[in-house]
Amino acid sequence: MYTETEGIILRQTKTLNGRRMITLFSKKYGKIGAGTSLSERGKNRSSLAIRPFCRGRYELFKNRDTYNINGAETVESYYSIGEDVDKYMEAARILELTDAMLGEDQPQPALYDLLCQYLSMMADRRTGFSTLGTAYELKALKILGSGVNVRRCARCGGEKTDKGCVLSVTEGGLVCGGCAKEQDGSDPLIFTAGDDILSVIGYINDHPLKSLEKLVLQPSVEGRLRTFLGAYISYHLGIDRLKSDSLLPQ
Numbered sequence: 001m002y003t004e005t006e007g008i009i010l011r012q013t014k015t016l017n018g019r020r021m022i023t024l025f026s027k028k029y030g031k032i033g034a035g036t037s038l039s040e041r042g043k044n045r046s047s048l049a050i051r052p053f054c055r056g057r058y059e060l061f062k063n064r065d066t067y068n069i070n071g072a073e074t075v076e077s078y079y080s081i082g083e084d085v086d087k088y089m090e091a092a093r094i095l096e097l098t099d100a101m102l103g104e105d106q107p108q109p110a111l112y113d114l115l116c117q118y119l120s121m122m123a124d125r126r127t128g129f130s131t132l133g134t135a136y137e138l139k140a141l142k143i144l145g146s147g148v149n150v151r152r153c154a155r156c157g158g159e160k161t162d163k164g165c166v167l168s169v170t171e172g173g174l175v176c177g178g179c180a181k182e183q184d185g186s187d188p189l190i191f192t193a194g195d196d197i198l199s200v201i202g203y204i205n206d207h208p209l210k211s212l213e214k215l216v217l218q219p220s221v222e223g224r225l226r227t228f229l230g231a232y233i234s235y236h237l238g239i240d241r242l243k244s245d246s247l248l249p250q
């Protein structure tokens with residue numbers, strides 16, 4: 001069966017005889033694995049479209065469960081991501097995370113659109129690269145049905161008005177000070193939550209990614225938020241450390 005779809009290359013590996021295996025986040029079919037004999041060398045439209053950091057249109061041939069990419073053309077190139085090493089590492093981390101978030105052959109159009117927006121904003125961004133990644137993670141969690149709730153206490157439903165609020169990984173977000181007092185305090189999946197972190201999460205949750213162009217978090221707030229998100233993503237999505245995490249400055 002011949003078909004075509006727009007998509008983003010998540011990963012590619014070389015195999016025998018000059019062929020490549022491509023992991024494509026396609027708009028129509030979700031994440032699929034596809035082989036191709038197209039070469040990424042040269043400057044023609046198909047060679048650009050099978051490199052990472054590109055949104056392309058792909059002609060596919062499906063034979064039972066396997067896809068082959070017969071043709072490709074670039075729709076939007078985010079090549080400038082590769083011109084800055086910090087930007088590149090952060091965007092590579094987001095591609096790896098997205099790859100791990102997706103099951104095969106399950107369309108995720110909202111997450112696809114979010115990733116397109118993220119890459120496009122990242123290509124233009126000059127600073128605060130990791131802030132955009134943090135915002136992407138929060139939004140992706142929401143799309144996948146595991147969003148971090150900071151509006152109301154997960155236990156009593158009260159609004160966050162008191163001191164001593166915490167963020168509970170297992171309960172999906174905010175637990176108010178009153179409720180948090182009642183537990184023994186040794187749960188490693190409970191994180192202290194200052195007003196700063198709660199308002200950052202609330203702000204990101206309530207605004208589209210596009211409007212967060214100028215948001216750059218203070219390193220201390222971002223560091224705590226990322227530690228929490230790491231534990232949260234591991235618990236809710238079963239994704240532990242990524243390969244690219246070890247390459248990022250700690």
Ligand SMILES: [Zn+2]
Pocket residue numbers: 153154155156157158175176177178179180
């Ligand atoms: Zn409560």
